[in-house]
Amino acid sequence: xxxxxxxxxxxxxxxxxxxxxxxxxxxxxxxxxxxxxxxxxxxxxxxxxxxxxxxxxxxxxxxxxxxxxxxxxxxxxxxxxxxxxxxxxxxxxxxxxxxxxxxxxxxxxxxxxxxxxxxxxxxxxxxxxxxxxxxxxxxxxxxxxxxxxxxxxxxxxxxxxxxxxxxxxxxxxxxxxxxxxxxxxxxxxxxxxxxxxxxxxxxxxxxxxxxxxxxxxxxxxxxxxxxxxxxxxxxxxxxxxxxxxxxxxxxxxxxxxxxxxxxxxxxxxxxxxxxxxxxxxxxxxxxxxxxxxxxxxxxxxxxxxxxxxxxxxxxxxxxxxxxxxxxxxxxxxxxxxxxxxxxxxxxxxxxxxxxxxxxxxxxxxxxxxxxxxxxxxxxxxxxxxxxxxxxxxxxxxxxxxxxxxxxxxxxxxxxxxxxxxxxxxxxxxxxx
Numbered sequence: 001x002x003x004x005x006x007x008x009x010x011x012x013x014x015x016x017x018x019x020x021x022x023x024x025x026x027x028x029x030x031x032x033x034x035x036x037x038x039x040x041x042x043x044x045x046x047x048x049x050x051x052x053x054x055x056x057x058x059x060x061x062x063x064x065x066x067x068x069x070x071x072x073x074x075x076x077x078x079x080x081x082x083x084x085x086x087x088x089x090x091x092x093x094x095x096x097x098x099x100x101x102x103x104x105x106x107x108x109x110x111x112x113x114x115x116x117x118x119x120x121x122x123x124x125x126x127x128x129x130x131x132x133x134x135x136x137x138x139x140x141x142x143x144x145x146x147x148x149x150x151x152x153x154x155x156x157x158x159x160x161x162x163x164x165x166x167x168x169x170x171x172x173x174x175x176x177x178x179x180x181x182x183x184x185x186x187x188x189x190x191x192x193x194x195x196x197x198x199x200x201x202x203x204x205x206x207x208x209x210x211x212x213x214x215x216x217x218x219x220x221x222x223x224x225x226x227x228x229x230x231x232x233x234x235x236x237x238x239x240x241x242x243x244x245x246x247x248x249x250x251x252x253x254x255x256x257x258x259x260x261x262x263x264x265x266x267x268x269x270x271x272x273x274x275x276x277x278x279x280x281x282x283x284x285x286x287x288x289x290x291x292x293x294x295x296x297x298x299x300x301x302x303x304x305x306x307x308x309x310x311x312x313x314x315x316x317x318x319x320x321x322x323x324x325x326x327x328x329x330x331x332x333x334x335x336x337x338x339x340x341x342x343x344x345x346x347x348x349x350x351x352x353x354x355x356x357x358x359x360x361x362x363x364x365x366x367x368x369x370x371x372x373x374x375x376x377x378x379x380x381x382x383x384x385x386x387x388x389x390x391x392x393x394x395x396x397x398x399x400x401x402x403x404x405x406x407x408x409x410x411x412x413x414x415x416x417x418x419x420x421x422x423x424x425x426x427x428x429x430x431x432x
Contacts, residue, residue, distance in 0.1 A: 094167035096174065096400045099127060103383060104390045105181075110134045111172070114395065115179060115380070124380040125164060128175035129399055135173075143243040144173065150242035151175070153217050158367055159210040161230070161240040172399075180238045182231030182375035183385025185291075189226055193294045197325055198358075199372040200291040203229075204284065205359045206237035211280045212347030218253075220246045220276070224283035225261045226290065231385075235371030249277060251346070262303065263296040267311050267335045281342035281350065285332025292321055297333055311335075324355040 099116040106113035111130040118125060135144060151163035164176040185203065189195070195203070207229065214221055223244040230238040246255050254274035260266075266282040268275040289297040297316075298309035315333050317326050331341030331353070342349050351361060363369050375385055383391050 094165060094174075094176075096169065096172075099125075099400060101127070101395050101400050102381075103386075104393045104395060105383070105386045106390055109138070110140065112399070114399065115181075115383070124179045126161075126177045126179045128177060130173040130175075132168075132171055132173060140243075146245050146247060147242040148175070149247060150214070150219055150245045151177075153219070157210060157213050158365060159206045159237045159239060160213070161238050177240075178238070179380060180230040180232050180240070181377050181380065181382060181385060182233055182235060184227055185229040185231065185237075185287075186226035187385060187387070188231070188373070189291065189294070195291045196372075197292065197322060200288060201325075201355065201358065202369065202372050203237055203291065204288045205356055205361075205364055207239065207284060207287065208347060208350045208356075209361070209365060210237070210239045211284065212351070214245070215277050215280070215346055218247065218249050218251075220249045220255070221280050221283075222246060223260055223264075224280060224287055225264050226287060229287070231371075231373075231375055233375060233377050234367075235374050236367060252276070262306065263299055265307075265310060266337070268337050270307055270311055275337060277346060278337045278340045278343050281332050281340055282337075284350070285329055288325075289329055289333065292325065293318065297329075322355075324353075324357075328353050328355040 098120065099118055101114045101116045103115045104112050105115050105126065111128065111134070114127050114129060116125050116127045117123070130144065135141060148163075148166060151161075156162075161180065162178045164178070166173070166175050168174065207224070211221055211224070221239070221242070221244075223241065224239075228239060228241045230240055232238050244259050246257070249255060254276045256272065256274045258269060258272060260269060260279075260283075264283045264286045266275065266279045269279060286296050298306055298313060300306040300309060315330060317329060321329075328341070332350075334340040337343060341353070350356070360369070377384065
């Protein structure tokens with residue numbers, strides 16, 4: 001225990017304060033790994049949190065427009081009339097045994113992401129393997145359709161992960177994606193606590209460019225957070241995980257589904273009001289704030305308090321950032337979405353903001369700007385930036401096998417029917 005004396009500076013960090021800060025960061029990192037469905041189920045069983053009026057209001061979602069986004073209860077597979085067709089099938093011959101699955105590099109609610117080598121071309125890919133039964137149980141078919149559609153629309157954007165092809169077995173879906181091994185932005189923030197302003201500006205510019213491109217396709221991303229932002233082997237940004245994207249949102253269009261990640265939810269989402277593409281600019285502001293300060297802008301270990309902060313607490317900015325950064329954060333984290341930076345001219349308002357004046361956007365999009373940080377990976381097998389919690393887990397043998405059709409049960413066949421047409425391969429000319 002530290003005793004404060006008259007000669008001790010007033011801002012001295014005592015041992016107890018240091019323990020409190022460490023506990024806060026540990027709790028924050030653990031909570032960040034939870035999906036929103038699991039998170040809502042957890043707080044709904046917390047009597048203290050549920051008594052807070054804002055939390056009660058948020059949890060009162062008896063008639064959402066897209067109920068499948070929040071329904072975590074068990075339910076039977078959809079009837080034929082409810083089945084989702086995920087597009088034309090043009091690669092029915094791809095199969096798990098085409099790949100050598102080497103390591104688990106990520107995990108989610110419905111499956112795993114694995115590092116795999118294609119046996120024919122010897123190239124490395126990130127393969128996202130999803131369990132159909134788990135998807136159907138939570139009624140998340142539309143999420144998978146949305147993710148696949150968004151991946152197909154990403155023709156050649158440098159800051160969005162690319163889909164090479166997809167296929168399915170009776171029980172699983174397989175996305176064959178770019179392999180990105182520079183680590184999650186969250187991983188690097190966790191190690192360094194915060195970034196200097198030039199580095200944060202570089203990442204924010206590449207993120208904004210990717211979001212602007214999605215908006216040009218009438219897609220709202222809706223789940224920007226450091227865990228969904230990867231660094232490639234050179235240190236450039238790559239956005240991944242398009243499961244919460246909303247398609248067909250015109251420039252003045254809105255949607256109203258309650259979804260996202262708690263620390264980054266915009267006020268209008270918490271209010272269950274219609275929201276538009278400016279929700280992504282709020283999230284950009286929250287991520288930029290976190291890069292500069294180490295925690296999201298309204299973070300609290302107490303969920304009810306955090307939601308109340310997002311809705312009601314004024315934005316507080318410490319004086320250790322430039323005036324241009326302060327002005328940008330105030331514009332992006334404007335609680336009134338109609339006054340938020342980006343509300344009128346979308347990406348152009350962000351692009352022309354004084355904070356980004358050092359950025360040459362043509363050079364940025366062509367990757368001619370040297371990233372401020374190099375992950376220094378030696379090659380595809382270098383897994384130093386992946387969590388050992390994943391990479392040390394053994395790869396299940398079943399991941400690389402297709403079940404014998406004689407052994408496929410009726411429930412598996414029904415699950416397979418729900419994803420008819422999922423398989424995809426790019427046109428032959430794209431290989432030339």
